[in-house]
Amino acid sequence: MIEVLQTGPLNTVQDLGRFGFRNAGVTSSGAMDRLALSVGNLLVGNDKGEAALEVQTFPFRLRFDRDTTVAITGADCDARLDGRRLPPWWAIAVSADQVLELDTPRRSARAYLSFAGGIDVSPVMGSRSTSLRGGFGGLEGRFLAANDRLDIGGAGTFALPPHGFGAKPPEAALAEHFPTSDDGTLLVRAIPAGEYALFGAEAERFWTQTWKISSQSDRTGYRLSGEPIRLASPVELRSHGVVPGVVQMPPSGEPIVQMSDANTAGGYPKIAGVIDVDLWRLGQARIGGRIRFVQSTVAEARAAERAVQAYLEDIRSTVPMLGQALAGMVRR
Amino acid sequence: MTKGRKRKSGSITEQIFDPATLEKIVGWLEDAGVDSIEIETEGGRLMRIEAGIGASSDGAGRDPDASVSQDGARPAKAPIAGHFLPVHPAREAAEATIGSAVLAEEIIGFVGLGPLIMPIHAEDAGTLNDCVAEPGSLVGYGDTVFLIEPAQ
CATH class of the missing domain: 2.40.100.10 (Cyclophilin-like)
Incomplete structure (x- = not known):
């Protein structure tokens, strides 16, 4: 469980979107930066499409009610965990009662908070994304407010180095594309x-x-x-x-x-x-x-898409190896 | 039966000390532009093989934390082998600069490993005295990257 302590308007639960209902007038919704959401999920051991929080108004603060793992991706919000600064594009194990704060980013617009197990709200038409226009999905179809409590799925933390670890941001890792x-x-x-x-x-x-x-x-x-x-x-x-x-x-x-x-x-x-x-x-x-x-051109778009897929796959396959390598070092 | 050439004949250490195997490993290191490799065996024995030198075991030939003795400065070490990143790729400035105060547990640099980034942290509070690794250079697990003068 997480508890929202402070939030501006328009921060919502989002996943990769709601597809297949456009013929009924249902917008796809989903994260504005689906790449950041995907990376955040992979860093905490989730499938890339789990529901996360999209934060676009600041400051934003939340408290963890149990031990879990959180990732902050997207805009660099100078995140702090109990006052300790965290790098951008970062995943870290957190304990119950710790407080995470995000400040207004100097560049970019939106940050994503992914949690091991994902935000556990009921899927509507196959997606947990909030449709603000439709008033459904996410948390009661609305944006977050102070004192909101959100369940997170799964069994909590997975093996992480004590100071956390991160992913190379796509701007750096995919610069040539x-x-x-x-x-x-x-x-x-x-x-x-x-x-x-x-x-x-x-x-x-x-x-x-x-x-x-x-x-x-x-x-x-x-x-x-x-x-x-x-x-x-x-x-x-x-x-x-x-x-x-x-x-x-x-x-x-x-x-x-x-x-x-x-x-x-x-x-x-x-x-x-x-x-x-x-x-x-x-x-x-x-x-x-x-x-x-x-x-x-379509060819250029496809080539860039392949590069993005390879980047995500590289993260997905390397995260477990990092865990294994660190476990080996601890035994030493 | 030739000892050390087949799996399960002799310990891993013995197998690695087999001159033919050693030569092969050193060749690979040189081809890859790597100076040395450390291998931990099941028994917890640590071996270091240096290209052009050969192998030494149990820390022999290592320079055990020369940095520690330098005016009492404490090392901040690489948590994993990879490329040293003094500045996070999404940021313009380093987390800490030479001469600045650092807090205990503060992240002061990074090691890039494929698509991932690992933190280098300060063990104790103090002043960041020096950075002894070149930006972008390969650092090994446990290599000293920063020197920190402990706070009094």
């Missing part, structure tokens, strides 16, 4: 989508200009601000299916990127689709941050 810019602008790879051609020569500026993530951005979608891009001539579209990553162009000419709580349908023309493997980076981008779209 994710483009970076010299000026700190986040580069997001995308592929032209269904109505791209309707924008004619205007479409070029979609790629060349730097967009700012406006304050009207949340788990549903990011509204970007910049020089508007307009259709050559207005079109009326029937509503069609929409998935996270779809970049819509409303009449204002400023794009909307659909994120984890994406609508299941929409009628705005789609200018592009962010490749799935880049969505975690967008999920860590902050309001006010600057992004630029880079035209990508």
